[in-house]
Amino acid sequence: MDKLLNDVLDAHGGLENWSKVTKVTAMVSLHGPFWEARGWPDVYMSQTVVLDPHHEHITFAPFTATDRMSVLDVWPERVKITDLRGNVIEERANPRASFPAPFEPAITPWNAIQVAYFTSAAVWNYLTAPFVFARPDVVAHEIAPWIEGEETWRRLAVTFPEAIANHNADQVFYYDDTFMLRRMDYSPDVTGKPPVAHYAYDHKSFDGFVFPTRRLVHLHDPEGVADHGFAPIAIDVTSVKLD
Template sequence: MALLDDVIDATGGMSRWNSLSRFTLHLSVGGTLFSSAGHPREFKDVIAEGSTRTQSVRFTGITGGEQSGSFQPDAITIESVDGEVLQTWSNPNLAFSDTDSHVLADELHLIFFCGVAIWNYLTTPFLLARPDVAVEELSPLQEGSETWRRLRAQFPPNLVTFAGEQIFYFDDKALQRRSDHDLFGMKVAHYSWAHEIFGGIVVPTLRRSQLRQPDGTVNAKPILIDVEIFDASFD
């Protein structure tokens, strides 16, 4: 597909991505989803280390530097700074229930949420080239003074994502600028910008998630999820 090919080339190229196996991020994650659940600072100034090939992320420095947390599709763990396992949660795939208004109330849910978010954020758009992801190009959409091209992606059930169907938007440089999907019964738009190159891979260092109205317009507030990546490396 021409658009997806352009996007992957603009982000660093599939050859470079396939040569990588690990990523390390220094980042902060916040927003009203976190503060309203009583976790305004648990993911401030943390290190995220993960695999580019399988869904796996380990967060170091959560809860003020006192704990670490690991995300994998079949297990979530929380550990002390000396490696003692404090909590575990097996097979957490049913965590994201639209009927649960306190879905991020405990730290296991919070680690699951952040693991899904960060892994999917970082591996897109290369994730869209997987053979089990169905992608089609949609008509362009006007965003302010810019025209953004769009892809609709259908993800397989064995891939842990926030929604099985998502729409991705790309600017005239073929860089990802927005994605839309449902989340906890809400319609959300995730904006991304401030792209930087780390190890040959282009990464948007700022991301912000806001409520999306049925007509496609986006509310300025509240900021549901706010992600800032300070540094990144790949190997």
């Protein structure tokens, strides 16, 4: 295993401890102009998120109505919108293929299935990192460091397989000298592959594992410098419970 990855895993609670976790429950809110432009301005306020940490299964509730929830499963990929008893209201296999193209950030609308797929795949990966990097089908290795102001952040280049629904296959993760995540770069396929610089703040420990509790999504220029003046997406985590 890459030495940097090993240190990051240890700093976040340890891979052996993570292997014993069977369920993660988080209280999460996602907001920002990105959701309004998709046609769903308040859809992700005050969500209860429940996920399987080892297989990509995640639910959000309430989703689009107080008595509904979304469910993402992968391999094969399928999104369902159900009532709280599990009765299916709407579902789609291979939801990634349904996204409209070209994508115009300010005006392209998404339907509920598309919103659920994009967010569910993203948040599953956010809440399982860095432990998902240790999967045998994920490749992670250290690359050249990055200077951010007066700090030097070490970086992991991570390549995800098709078996993991994610923004895109190749991503970069930045860590400070305490091995905490400070930034991640990716280019979501379904939004036209924009150069995203996603920053992580306010790390807290929950049941022995460390999670950022504040995230801001920006764009970066060709040199990698982020535009901190605009954040289309913000993510706040109020609590995390691990069973």
